[in-house]
Amino acid sequence: METLEQIKARIEGALPSAKIEILANECAAGERSLLVDAGRGLDVAKFLRDDAQLKLDYCSNVTGVDWPDKELTEKIKVKQTVDGVEKEVEEVKKTLCPGYLEVVYHFYSMALKHGPVVLRLRTENRADKTHLPSLTPLWRGAEFQEREVYDLYGVIFDGHPDLRRILMWDEFVGFPMRRDYVAPDDFEYEPTPHDEVLVEAKKHYPVEANAVAAATAKNLNKESMNP
Numbered sequence: 001m002e003t004l005e006q007i008k009a010r011i012e013g014a015l016p017s018a019k020i021e022i023l024a025n026e027c028a029a030g031e032r033s034l035l036v037d038a039g040r041g042l043d044v045a046k047f048l049r050d051d052a053q054l055k056l057d058y059c060s061n062v063t064g065v066d067w068p069d070k071e072l073t074e075k076i077k078v079k080q081t082v083d084g085v086e087k088e089v090e091e092v093k094k095t096l097c098p099g100y101l102e103v104v105y106h107f108y109s110m111a112l113k114h115g116p117v118v119l120r121l122r123t124e125n126r127a128d129k130t131h132l133p134s135l136t137p138l139w140r141g142a143e144f145q146e147r148e149v150y151d152l153y154g155v156i157f158d159g160h161p162d163l164r165r166i167l168m169w170d171e172f173v174g175f176p177m178r179r180d181y182v183a184p185d186d187f188e189y190e191p192t193p194h195d196e197v198l199v200e201a202k203k204h205y206p207v208e209a210n211a212v213a214a215a216t217a218k219n220l221n222k223e224s225m226n227p
Contacts, residue, residue: 001114002053004032010051015043023120033104033118041121042133042159048107048117049138056107056117059135062145064153065102066178068126072097099126101155105135105142123155126178134160152177 002010008020011034018040023033036044048056072095080089101123108115123130134157136143146157147166154175157163165172174181 001112004034004117007048007054007117008034010053011044011047014047015040018044020044031116031118033120035120035122038121038123038132041119042135042138045105045119045135045138048119054117055109055111056115057139058108058110058115059105059139059141059145060108060116061104061106062135062142062149063104064149064155064177065104066099066126066153067102068099068179070097070099071095100124101126101130101153103132103146103149103155107139126154130154131156131158133158134163136160151175154178 004022008022011018011020019037021035023035025031025033034044048054074093074095075090076093077088078091079086081087082089103121105119105121106116107119108117121132123132132155134142134146136146136157137159143161144166146155146160147163149155150157150160150163151165151167152175164170168176176183
């Protein structure tokens with residue numbers, strides 16, 4: 001397979017307006033990735049899938065990452081006049097870097113037996129601009145995984161065919177995989193319709209089993225009333 005530099009160069013040749021950066025990875029595998037601006041994310045992904053030399057037809061994994069706001073501290077030297085004498089002194093400069101949410105895709109080619117190529121997309125921030133293009137129209141295997149990232153991190157995938165929570169219930173507040181998420185003292189658990197489920201289940205019980213269950217419940221009620 002081509003190097004990541006070669007892939008990047010060919011994408012830029014086909015999509016000149018796309019902003020692409022190769023990111024290093026300090027993990028043991030050293031797996032580098034392509035960071036693509038969200039506005040051209042779908043076009044770049046389509047190139048990776050349809051290009052004859054790549055044919056990345058399989059999306060194996062979709063992962064969310066939360067990068068909160070962080071403050072960078074930098075020591076800089078500035079010139080100041082002290083007692084009429086100009087001196088070079090050291091100051092501490094603090095810069096606030098806004099946070100964002102990131103989605104990481106791993107692509108393989110089943111046809112050409114190579115991969116992975118890792119693609120990263122980033123939201124504008126973690127508050128009100130958390131939209132990214134859905135890649136489900138290109139890889140159907142991304143559907144549930146994008147729903148999971150939406151559910152746990154809050155990334156809104158534009159163009160997803162069925163974007164709704166997949167692990168947490170609809171009334172759940174917040175995104176539990178974000179780094180600043182604080183769990184409440186107690187949860188209001190998922191409102192499962194237990195009674196309706198039990199009524200339907202009992203229809204399949206043998207008559208004898210229903211009679212035994214009813215008698216057992218009656219005896220338990222008596223015992224609780226007469227300790």
